[in-house]
Amino acid sequence: xxxxxxxxxDVTVADVAKAAQVSKAQAARALGNYGAVSxxxxxxxxxxxxxxxxxxxxLARSMNTGKSNTIGVVxxxxxxxxxxxxxxxxxxTAKKSGYNVILINTDEExxxxxxxxxxxxxxxxxxxIVAPASSVETAHLKEVRDSGRPLVLLDRAAEGLDxxxxxxDMGTISYESTKYLIEAGHRRIAFVSTVRTxxxxxxxxxxxxxxxxxxxxGIRRAFExxxxxxxxxxxxxxxxxxxxxxxxxxxxxKGPDAATAIxxxxxxxxxxxxxxxxxSGLSIPxxxxxxxxxxxxxxxxxxxxxxxxxxxxxxxxxxxxTALIRQIEGRKSSSPAGPPLEARxxxxxxxxxPKDVGVLSQAGS
Amino acid sequence: xxxxxxxxxDVTVADVAKAAQVSKAQAARALGNYGAVSxxxxxxxxxxxxxxxxxxxxLARSMNTGKSNTIGVVxxxxxxxxxxxxxxxxxxTAKKSGYNVILINTDEExxxxxxxxxxxxxxxxxxxIVAPASSVETAHLKEVRDSGRPLVLLDRAAEGLDxxxxxxDMGTISYESTKYLIEAGHRRIAFVSTVRTxxxxxxxxxxxxxxxxxxxxGIRRAFExxxxxxxxxxxxxxxxxxxxxxxxxxxxxKGPDAATAIxxxxxxxxxxxxxxxxxSGLSIPxxxxxxxxxxxxxxxxxxxxxxxxxxxxxxxxxxxxTALIRQIEGRKSSSPAGPPLEARxxxxxxxxxPKDVGVLSQAGS
DNA sequence: AATCGATGTGAGTCCGGTCTCAATCCTAGG
DNA sequence: CCTAGGATTGAGACCGGACTCACATCGATT
Numbered sequence: 088x089x090x091x092x093x094x095x096x097d098v099t100v101a102d103v104a105k106a107a108q109v110s111k112a113q114a115a116r117a118l119g120n121y122g123a124v125s126x127x128x129x130x131x132x133x134x135x136x137x138x139x140x141x142x143x144x145x146l147a148r149s150m151n152t153g154k155s156n157t158i159g160v161v162x163x164x165x166x167x168x169x170x171x172x173x174x175x176x177x178x179x180t181a182k183k184s185g186y187n188v189i190l191i192n193t194d195e196e197x198x199x200x201x202x203x204x205x206x207x208x209x210x211x212x213x214x215x216i217v218a219p220a221s222s223v224e225t226a227h228l229k230e231v232r233d234s235g236r237p238l239v240l241l242d243r244a245a246e247g248l249d250x251x252x253x254x255x256d257m258g259t260i261s262y263e264s265t266k267y268l269i270e271a272g273h274r275r276i277a278f279v280s281t282v283r284t285x286x287x288x289x290x291x292x293x294x295x296x297x298x299x300x301x302x303x304x305g306i307r308r309a310f311e312x313x314x315x316x317x318x319x320x321x322x323x324x325x326x327x328x329x330x331x332x333x334x335x336x337x338x339x340x341k342g343p344d345a346a347t348a349i350x351x352x353x354x355x356x357x358x359x360x361x362x363x364x365x366x367s368g369l370s371i372p373x374x375x376x377x378x379x380x381x382x383x384x385x386x387x388x389x390x391x392x393x394x395x396x397x398x399x400x401x402x403x404x405x406x407x408x409t410a411l412i413r414q415i416e417g418r419k420s421s422s423p424a425g426p427p428l429e430a431r432x433x434x435x436x437x438x439x440x441p442k443d444v445g446v447l448s449q450a451g452s
Numbered sequence: 453x454x455x456x457x458x459x460x461x462d463v464t465v466a467d468v469a470k471a472a473q474v475s476k477a478q479a480a481r482a483l484g485n486y487g488a489v490s491x492x493x494x495x496x497x498x499x500x501x502x503x504x505x506x507x508x509x510x511l512a513r514s515m516n517t518g519k520s521n522t523i524g525v526v527x528x529x530x531x532x533x534x535x536x537x538x539x540x541x542x543x544x545t546a547k548k549s550g551y552n553v554i555l556i557n558t559d560e561e562x563x564x565x566x567x568x569x570x571x572x573x574x575x576x577x578x579x580x581i582v583a584p585a586s587s588v589e590t591a592h593l594k595e596v597r598d599s600g601r602p603l604v605l606l607d608r609a610a611e612g613l614d615x616x617x618x619x620x621d622m623g624t625i626s627y628e629s630t631k632y633l634i635e636a637g638h639r640r641i642a643f644v645s646t647v648r649t650x651x652x653x654x655x656x657x658x659x660x661x662x663x664x665x666x667x668x669x670g671i672r673r674a675f676e677x678x679x680x681x682x683x684x685x686x687x688x689x690x691x692x693x694x695x696x697x698x699x700x701x702x703x704x705x706k707g708p709d710a711a712t713a714i715x716x717x718x719x720x721x722x723x724x725x726x727x728x729x730x731x732s733g734l735s736i737p738x739x740x741x742x743x744x745x746x747x748x749x750x751x752x753x754x755x756x757x758x759x760x761x762x763x764x765x766x767x768x769x770x771x772x773x774t775a776l777i778r779q780i781e782g783r784k785s786s787s788p789a790g791p792p793l794e795a796r797x798x799x800x801x802x803x804x805x806p807k808d809v810g811v812l813s814q815a816g817s
Numbered sequence: 818a819a820t821c822g823a824t825g826t827g828a829g830t831c832c833g834g835t836c837t838c839a840a841t842c843c844t845a846g847g
Numbered sequence: 848c849c850t851a852g853g854a855t856t857g858a859g860a861c862c863g864g865a866c867t868c869a870c871a872t873c874g875a876t877t
Contacts, residue, residue, distance in 0.1 A: 097599075099863055110827040115864065122866085123824055145574045146515045147863035151832045155511065157554070157575075165543070171536040178530070178557045187571060189522070190555045192543045206552060209510045210522075234462070358749045365753070384723045385750035388730070464833055475857040480834065487836085488854055512833035516862045 098141040106135035118143065149211065157187045158411060159207030161217040162241075163195040167355060169381050169400055170218070173241060176404025177216060184412050186213070195220045195281075201227040208234065214411045218242040222297035237414035241407045244297040251414075253407040253428060255398050257298050260430035261305025264350065264378055264396055267432060269313055272440040273348040273376060277321035277339045278306060279332065279360060280352035288322040299324075299352065306350070321346050329359045336363035340375060347441035348376035354383050361389065372439030382433055391436025398430045463506045471500035483508065514576065522552045523776060524572030526582040527606075528560040532720060534746050534765055535583070538606060541769025542581060549777050551578070560585045560646075566592040573599065579776045583607040587662035602779035606772045609662045616779075618772040618793060620763050622663050625795035626670025629715065629743055629761055632797060634678055637805040638713040638741060642686035642704045643671060644697065644725060645717035653687040664689075664717065671715070686711050694724045701728035705740060712806035713741035719748050726754065737804030747798055756801025763795045 104114035109128050116122040117132035118141070124132075135141075149155040160177055162170045178188050189212060191203040200220050204227050207215055214237035219228060225245040231238045232250060240252040268276050282299045284292065290307070294300045303322065310317040321339060326332045336359065339346040351357035357379035364375055371377055371391060379386070382397035406428065469479035474493050481487035482497035483506070489497075500506075514520040525542055527535040543553050554577060556568040565585050569592050572580055579602035584593060590610040596603045597615060605617040633641050647664045649657065655672070659665045668687065675682040686704060691697045701724065704711040716722035722744035729740055736742055736756060744751070747762035771793065 101863080111864090112827055112829090112866085113825080115866085116826090119865070123826085125825060128825080142570075142574055144515075144576060144863050145571075146511055146520065146576050147832090148865075149832095150509075150511050150515060150834090150863080151865050153832085164540075165530065166533070166536050166540040168531070168533055168536065171531050171533065174555075175529070175531040175557065178555065182557075187575070188555055190539075190543065190553055192540065192547075205507075206510075209507055210552070211509060211511050355749075358753065361753050383750070384720075385748070385753070388723065388726050388750070389753045390755040466833080476834090477836085477857055477859090478855080480836090481856090484835075488856085490855060493855085509833050512862090513835075515833085515864095516835050518862085 097144075098136075098139045099144070100141075103132060103136045103139055103141050106139060107131040153211075155211050155213055156185055157189055157210070157212045158408070158415075159189045159191065159203075159210070159212040159215045161191050161193060161200060161203045161207070161215065163193055163218055163220060165190065165192055167353070168383055169353060169398075172400040173218075173404035173407075176401040176406075177408040180405045180408035181412070186408075186412065193220055197221050197224060204228070204231055208236065212236075214238065214415045216241055216407050216411055219245050221295040222246050222300075223293065223295055237411055239407050239411040239414070241403060242298065246297070251407075251410050253403045253410070254298065255403070255428050255430040257301035257430070258305045258308075260396055260432065261302040262309045263305075264432050265306045265309035266312070267434075268348045268350075268376065268378070268438065269309060269315070271348075271376065271438055274315065275318055275321060275344065275346045275348070275441075276306070277318075277323065277346035277349045278303065278352070279323045279326050279335060279339075279349060279356050281326050281356065282324050282352075284324050288319065288324055290317075290319055294324075302350075302352070318346075320344075326352075326356055329362075332356055332359035333363040333366075336360045337367060340364070340367060340369065346375065348378070348438070351377065351379040354379060354381045354386075357386075357393065361393075371437050374442065376438040376441070378432075378438060387435065389437075393437045394435045395433050396430050397433050399428055403428055462509075463501075463504045464509070465506075468497060468501045468504055468506050471504060472496040518576075520576050520578055521550055522554055522575070522577045523773070523780075524554045524556065524568075524575070524577040524580045526556050526558060526565060526568045526572070526580065528558055528583055528585060530555065530557055532718070533748055534718060534763075537765040538583075538769035538772075541766040541771075542773040545770045545773035546777070551773075551777065558585055562586050562589060569593070569596055573601065577601075579603065579780045581606055581772050581776055584610050586660040587611050587665075588658060588660055602776055604772050604776040604779070606768060607663065611662070616772075616775050618768045618775070619663065620768070620793050620795040622666035622795070623670045623673075625761055625797065626667040627674045628670075629797050630671045630674035631677070632799075633713045633715075633741065633743070633803065634674060634680070636713075636741065636803055639680065640683055640686060640709065640711045640713070640806075641671070642683075642688065642711035642714045643668065643717070644688045644691050644700060644704075644714060644721055646691050646721065647689050647717075649689050653684065653689055655682075655684055659689075667715075667717070683711075685709075691717075691721055694727075697721055697724035698728040698731075701725045702732060705729070705732060705734065711740070713743070713803070716742065716744040719744060719746045719751075722751075722758065726758075736802050739807065741803040741806070743797075743803060752800065754802075758802045759800045760798050761795050762798050764793055768793055 100115045101111050104111045107114060113128050114132050117124045117129045158181055165171055165174060181188050193199040193203055197220050215231060216239050218241040222243050222245050225248050228245055228248055238250050240250050242254050244252045280299050282294050282296045307317045323335045326335055349360055351360050364371060369375055378394050380396045382395045386393040386395050465480045466476050469476045472479060478493050479497050482489045482494045483501060523546055530536055530539060546553050558564040558568055562585050580596060581604050583606040587608050587610050590613050593610055593613055603615050605615050607619050609617045645664050647659050647661045672682050688700045691700055714725055716725050734740055743759050745761045747760045751758040751760050
């Protein structure tokens with residue numbers, strides 16, 4: 088309909104050069120605008136390009152500049168708003184510096200992650216941002232490192248891998264939050280997370296996720312500080328889909344030794360925990376207190392609104408991208424600073440005192 | 453530390469060939485495993501490749517196969533779980549067929565979208581999935597079409613552009629939902645959306661989003677069917693950030709002619725609407741009823757749980773990717789079917805009868 | 818008028834693969 | 848023993864830009 092039925096092969100510099108009656112080299116210079124080109128030639132070339140609908144082939148360009156202007160991002164699950172927001176921080180920053188993002192989802196599976204990293208390397212991305220599924224098995228990340236390609240970690244650190252990592256200090260915030268619960272009178276504090284482990288949790292056992300280890304360590308310290316010890320039976324890992332989380336929650340809340348407070352390791356978990364609590368006919372916070380990681384908008388809408396641990400997720404993405412791009416573009420050192428990326432406990436309404444605390448403290452006094 | 457300090461330039465077929473003492477062509481054949489290669493050569497080449505840590509340069513490969521095994525995805529906002537989930541559907545499907553995804557965010561801005569499409573075309577992606585910010589200004593999409601690159605639309609249709617589009621039938625579900633509200637006694641039904649318009653809404657005015665037009669049309673029809681007419685003053689577009697949505701909500705709920713029900717055009721809007729309602733001290737559904745588009749998990753946790761319009765978002769992404777890949781790989785026709793992609797009204801607790809309905813109907817009888 | 822440095826310009830190489838084509842090997846049929 | 852035809856193999860073109868290098872131009876110097 089329109090005009091030149093542009094089927095098949097697309098226009099190349101050579102075509103433009105021919106049309107503009109100049110050499111390929113000159114056309115390339117005018118188009119790529121580098122080198123010296125006379126006004127006359129430039130105009131003719133640009134006009135020809137316009138007329139032919141020339142579009143540079145970035146693949147070819149990348150091939151001999153060695154730069155693809157693309158960064159690879161490997162996350163566990165974009166469906167999770169946590170990563171959605173982080174990704175947003177990354178893409179926004181990347182775009183600002185002229186980079187595009189290839190996104191790969193791993194479903195938190197190591198095999199998928201190894202694969203993803205490989206693919207991105209093969210595609211010659213300029214750098215990688217990875218939220219490692221495992222903080223322990225990091226051979227593939229070491230390879231990236233050794234290959235000399237810029238790499239930056241998000242959310243979780245990788246053991247024995249000296250790479251810039253953008254994550255909040257989980258130990259501290261976990262400690263604070265636990266302290267807060269303890270001060271409210273809680274002793275039976277549960278922790279629910281998705282990390283997978285072989286058997287049930289044993290204090291200090293190595294975990295795949297540095298994040299979770301740090302959080303557990305924070306909890307332990309908080310108890311210790313008070314001369315108490317953390318109720319290990321309430322640490323529940325391997326929480327998978329909604330059903331399993333609900334099952335775990337019901338289990339935590341039953342019996343004479345039930346948990347009086349639950350710390351949900353992320354928003355998805357909290358969702359199911361709250362659902363299970365509601366279904367059990369219990370109420371928050373009078374029967375159970377709850378703290379969840381990540382501050383999503385909906386947490387203000389539940390009754391009561393949830394007390395959460397807010398992480399600067401967008402900023403983390405932004406910082407990671409900024410650092411990566413800095414690495415890609417040269418100077419190693421310079422400002423390693425940036426804002427500190429601190430998590431914060433946002434006290435809303437889901438934490439109260441456990442039912443029998445009054446009785447206990449009276450009895451104690 | 454490890455061994456061969458693989459700095460700089462990476463290993464190429466030529467290097468492998470030299471190491472294996474065969475010609476570049478033979479090495480390439482063995483590696484790319486095409487053509488005829490003797491067992492002996494194959495083994496030597498593979499061993500050499502292994503030893504050298506050879507990794508094919510996908511860029512180079514793409515350049516002369518003309519295939520990048522990459523599809524471009526352009527969405528308005530990955531931070532929005534709607535797109536997060538759709539993207540998940542796309543990436544899962546793509547991965548299954550060996551494709552990677554380059555994701556670009558447009559913030560729902562047309563300029564950014566035009567740019568995004570251009571960039572992806574320049575990167576020679578094999579195909580595009582776009583959730584067009586505007587259903588009207590679609591010149592850039594027509595260009596994609598004309599360039600011969602496979603294109604598929606997600607979520608919204610584009611006017612006068614004959615491209616496979618994966619979206620639910622908004623007219624029908626909107627009609628049904630409105631009917632449901634009307635039957636509950638509502639007459640003052642508001643509709644809040646982010647679409648931008650020049651001035652205030654006027655019946656039938658052209659909108660950027662086909663989705664929204666369809667929804668409004670559905671509402672109109674539902675009213676018409678009952679011999680009523682839609683309260684145009686309650687259609688509020690241009691709802692931007694949280695603040696503006698809350699302002700709009702407060703405005704809708706004040707005065708003698710306040711809205712008794714609100715339809716929120718997406719989850720983000722609903723979030724602020726609910727917040728504004730709660731802040732006003734009103735309650736759902738006794739004071740105001742609410743329906744929102746998209747069924748997010750948290751909608752089950754509010755008090756009351758929200759009545760929502762569930763869309764098969766993941767499936768839409770999956771269908772779009774499947775169709776795109778089919779287009780990329782050949783056969784035009786075949787099964788244009790796939791599951792129907794229908795939206796469904798999920799009745800939970802946020803719709804009730806308006807306060808004065810009793811009075812009114814009594815007065816009426 | 819001869820010289821010099823700053824442009825302009827075209828031919829051709831290179832990036833790292835894929836692929837064509839002609840030459841060489843090998844083996845079975847005659 | 849000779850030969851046709853398939854299996855192997857190497858040289859080199861090619862994809863579409865970026866970039867090197869040698870050469871041509873030209874106004875300005877002295």
